[in-house]
Amino acid sequence: MSKTIFVSNRLPVTVSKHESGLEYKESIGGLATGLKNYHEQGSTVWAGWPGVAQDDLSEEESSSVADTLRNDYKCLSVPLTSDDIEQYYHGFCNETIWPLFHYFTSAVEYKKETWEAYQRVNRKFFDSVDPLIEEGDTIWIHDYQLMLLPQMIREKHPDVKIGFFLHIPFPSYEIYRQMIWRDEILQGLMGANLIGFHTYDYVRHFLSSVRRLLGHEHSLYKMQLESHVVQVDAFPMGIDYDYFAKTPTKENASQETMDFVKSTQNVRNIISVDRLDYTKGIPDRIKAFKQFLSNYPEYREKVRLNLIIAPSRVGIEKYDNLKREIEELVSEVNGEYGTFNWMPVWFFFRTVSQDDLIAFYRHSDVLLVTPLRDGMNLVAKEYVASRTDYKGMLVMSETAGAASELGEAIIVNTNDHEAIAAGIKMALEMPEDDKMDRNKNMHRRISRYNVKFWAEEFLNTLQGSPEEKIHTEPxxxxxxxxxxxxxxxxxxxxxxxxxxxxxxxxxxxxxxxxxxxxxxxxxxxxxxxxxxxxxxxxxxxxxxxxxxxxxxxxxxxxxxxxxxxxxxxxxxxxxxxNIDNEWKEAIRPIMETYTDRTPGSLIEEKDYSIAWHYRQSEPDIAAVKRNELKEALMSITQSMTVGVLDGNKVIEVKDTRxxxxxxxxxxxxxxxxxxxxxxxxxxxxxxxxxxxxxxxxxxxxxxxxxxxxxxxxxxxxxxxxxxxxxxxxxxxxxxxxxxx
Structure with missing residues (x-):
């Protein structure tokens, strides 16, 4: 019987080791929620790292972890050492891929040893899942940590269905081309039958990079390779809408949270929820709020920004410096505008449960989401879903993936503090009818396209992905x-x-x-x-x-x-x-014109033919100019004994005989x-x-x-x-x- 194998860097179960023994804790939200139904009810296996380093476990403990995950959670543990995690995850994934794909090119570090670790760990994942793979299986691989895995599986198992989903942005070609190992990563991804992204911008960027670097053209987002067809499409990830819309606040939220919420009843609350990361634009958000207080003094002592930031990569200098910068900016705003009775910014550096977040969402007039670059940003959807009264308003930067779906929100430029300040004012002053109309539209969209719909749509598309294959003889x-x-x-x-x-x-x-x-x-x-x-x-x-x-x-x-x-x-x-060359005098000027208009192209003149080569030209320009030139040549050669030959990155005119x-x-x-x-x-x-x-x-x-x-x-x-x-x-x- 065929099965589905999910593969991600982390399992939906986290294993931790304590003095009292091993602890198993199931994850909530995001991917774990989206695939939960499939994983629990179907014939599935989920492969990934359980969260505890292999070298921290005894042989007996390691065996126990593998058995428990397999028997109780239908999971396959991929054993990674402390060095693997340091070099592969903290190294290549977070120091090379993460900043580059989020457009922070100055923060990218290229180290041969971390790239080798990335290759090694992707191979470890393959070695772990390889024995499980059988003909007819479906394999769904997730995120930037495993971009080499699709091709590894394809080489050994050419007839299985392989899907890959990238949960972060895919950058434009001009950014991606800076990656040293750019071809290897693209070739790794191209082992999949279906590659999914959050938005069509990311789809377009990916196809552009593939065309320029690997030379593969696409037709309707499909590329024919030697062994299979690769389909690329956008699948915006959703949330568990019912959970956020229907979870009772008082029964589920902590008493501490409810007490805090009660204390804010006399001010308009603006909430900001992120994990600590330089891509989230948190310092600019605080500066924009300061600008808001400066521009609109009538709101002083009447609003409050509740800044909730989950700790991330504590002990890493770059992140510690970011936390320090945030603290200084918060102090600066509070020092300049605060009074004995009012503090404009409340900073919470802690992990907050989803139930407590729902309480915050429901008692906040505005959600401020202004990442510098974000793959999707599910917080925006969570906030909208939680406000079942339709009275909250979302202010969001255009560089968040969710902005392409939630167009009714107030969309701003994350670098424009004045625009964000004006956006906050607009959100606070928006007429209730307008606000409710906007929210109802967003609710309809995210309730239908929830996380289960997202997973279902991707898997159904993967199952229906093109079967046509070009048979290549081994x-x-x-x-x-x-x-x-x-x-x-x-x-x-x-x-x-x-x-x-x-x-x-x-x-x-x-x-x-x-x-x-x-x-x-x-x-x-x-x-x-x-x-x-x-x-x-x-x-x-x-x-x-x-x-x-x-x-x-x-x-x-x-x-x-x-x-x-x-x-x-x-x-x-x-x-x-016996042929002549008289026709060349009519053809040559046309080709010369297009050579001048198409940088990188050149003319090769032979005895009795002329060829226009465009292999070195920018693909988008070349595609347009090639069609224009071909049409012009076809028109002029209709009454001649010569024909137009469309070859591999070349158009040649020669005698048809x-x-x-x-x-x-x-x-x-x-x-x-x-x-x-x-x-x-x-x-x-x-x-x-x-x-x-x-x-x-x-x-x-x-x-x-x-x-x-x-x-x-x-x-x-x-x-x-x-x-x-x-x-x-x-x-x-x-x-x-x-x-x-």
Whole structure:
């Protein structure tokens, strides 16, 4: 029976060790609440770190923790040491990823040892869940601590459904590109079938980074990879609405809280709730409240800001300094505006229970939420849900993820103290009818899209994620001694190998002239041509001069310019068709115009074709200019004998009578080959595949739709396959020598 495996850095159960023994405490709120129903009722396992370091437990205690979590809580404990937590979590997660993804680039620290710890711990998570994974399972991975895990699972279990959700912002490309290990993290995430974010801004930023750094284009938020389709979408996380709307205040809140609430009845209360973190904008919030008291003196002694801050990372210098700054600002405001009977800011540095928070919410006229950057900010939704009288008002910064959902709130610029001050005044003075209308709209939204709906929508989307897959033949299957291809090559007496160059024998380079053949490739081709049974043909779109310069010293045939020029091994170049270049005079100025308009693009002029390359151009600009250029070229070439060829990051104009199929026919007519092999990577090679006989063996490099029989991932794979051919040639020659 298939199951669902949830994976997060922390389990929904925290284990702590005391003198009296081990204590187990279930988490409330957020992710734990959202997945509670699924976890308790379905066939599920939740994997994560239990909160106690492995090296703090004896072997017996460690075994006890694992057994208790498994049997009583359906959880799998991932054992992490104190060093793991320090280097991976406090190190890479909180000193590198957290500040960068929240746009605090000056606070980012890049350390090789913490990156290695991040890789190591992601591998530990994989090693822990790997034995549980079976065909048909669904795996949902959570948050920035485990961004390498999806690809690790994909490599070992290619047919399971993998989901990933990021609970913090994903930054813009200009910010993300500063990450040293940016490609590795993106590749890790791309192992998932479904990647979820809180807002469409984060979706857009992620897709932009993937396109610019990995080269994957998307269509309707879907990207086709070699092994699977990756879907990206926004799933704004909700809260347990009923809990906040229906929990009784007096019965559940502490007496201390209720006494405090009672003491505030004669003032208008503004509440601020955060954990201690530099991304929350707490100092600016206090300064904005000070500005409010300065701008609107009529509110002095009539309002109070209750600042509730939960301790976080106590003992870390950066956070201790932040706490000190907050305390100084609070003292400054109270010293300047306070009286014997009134203190404008009350600062609570403590963890407050959710029931006590509900009491605070229900007795506060305004909630002030002004983070500098926040993935979602559930406090805003909690406040709205708690105010079932619809009389509270939310003042929120536009950089909180929740701002995209709660548009009826008063939205402000977190850096503009004047705007925040004006927002507070507007919230306090808003007519009751207006306030209630706004709140009712927000209530309807968050009551429907609650945390259970969020989890359900994500899992349903994951289950329905695209099944269409591009089948990529495993390299070891093609190169094994028992494969059909291997046997056909081994027993053949006369072979021909058609090999495309760019993207097949050599990976794509930033500019065309950087794709020169390396020593390994030239040695490989030399060894292939040394077998007298082999005829090796390089069939390329390159011009004959470049092909001759790079490969002319090898004993192989070359078909250049997509079949226009042919040079047999050791022979001279001949033109296969009589064509002219008069059309170039009309085409060249158009391409030059778009080259000027598209930084990074360039023109490559060949004998009888012109190509516009845009691999180095900014993708968004290139996408627009490519379509404009293609449309312009299609229009002007309608009455000509030339056509527009849309290749891999290149648009080429050439005579329509010339193609690689034409070039392949030239060679096939010259001999009765009993083994025909062709390899290519783009649309121009489809003409070659179509020209090959039915018994031919054709290999497509990459993920595009193809008529080829086989498919491999990269130029490295095709080189490995050709290397196997040389090995077989050697074995056949050896066997022949022994039989004489």
């Amino acid at each position: 390299l070891d299957r093609l190169t094994s001694a028992s494969s059909e291809l291997d046997l056909a090559y081994r027993t053949a007496n006369k072979r021909v190998l058609f090999l495309d160059y760019d993207g097949t024998l050599v990976g794509f380079k930033p500019t065309p002239d950087q794709a020169r053949p390396d020593r390994e490739l030239k040695q490989l081709l030399t060894t292939l041509t040394e077998d007298p049974k082999n005829t090796v043909v390089i069939i390329t779109g390159r011009d004959r001069f470049t092909a001759e310069k790079w490969l002319g010293d090898l004993n192989l045939s070359i078909v250049a310019a997509h079949g226009l020029w042919f040079r047999p091994a050791g022979g001279e170049w001949t033109m296969t068709l 010339v193609n690689k199929g034409h070039g392949a026919h030239l060679m096939l007519r010259q001999g009765n080959f009993d083994f025909v092999f062709g390899a290519g990577d783009d649309r121009t090679d489809e003409d070659m595949f179509a020209a090959l006989p039915e018994h031919a063996y054709s290999v497509k490099i990459g993920k595009e739709v193809t008529a080829a029989r086989y498919r491999l991932k990269s130029s490295a794979d095709i080189r490995a396959l050709l290397g196997r051919f040389t090995q077989v040639s050697g074995e056949v020659a050896e066997d022949a020598a022994k039989s004489k």
